[in-house]
Amino acid sequence: MRVVLLCHAATSAIRTAAFAGDEPLDESGVAKAAELRDGGLPRADQVRYAPSRRCQQTAEALGLTGTRDAGLAGCDFGAWTGRTLDDVLAATPDLVTAWLTDPAASPHGGESLSAVLERVGRWLDSAGTSVTAD
DSSP states (O other), X not given: OOOOOOOOOOBHHXXXXXXXXXXXBOXXXXXXXXXXXXXXXXXXXXXXXXXXXXXXXXXXXXXOOOEEOGGGOOOOOGGGBTOBHHHHHHHOHHHHXXXXXXXXXXXXXXXXXXXXXXXXXXXXXXXXXXXXXX
């Protein structure tokens, strides 16, 4: 089995270095994803995407029909969601330092980076046992 992971197309959060929430793709993101629709992607037997609006819109722009999968959700940034890194750094530099230096830290009240990696790792492990390859 081969797993190909794609990130979502551009959003306003990406363009402003903000912690992502459930924002939609921006117009440029939709257009760039649509450019790959015909022939730019490998063949897929199954398509799964994170439950966020931006991931569903990316799949649609790519012409992919698939299933939402909570195991692929992006990091929950808690109280930092929607705020820029510069804003959070100016307000609480010690919390940003803790987050950047300790993967198990979640000073924003959301999910730590370690927790995201563990969750996605479990998803990959389960995908390997539930999907057979020819």
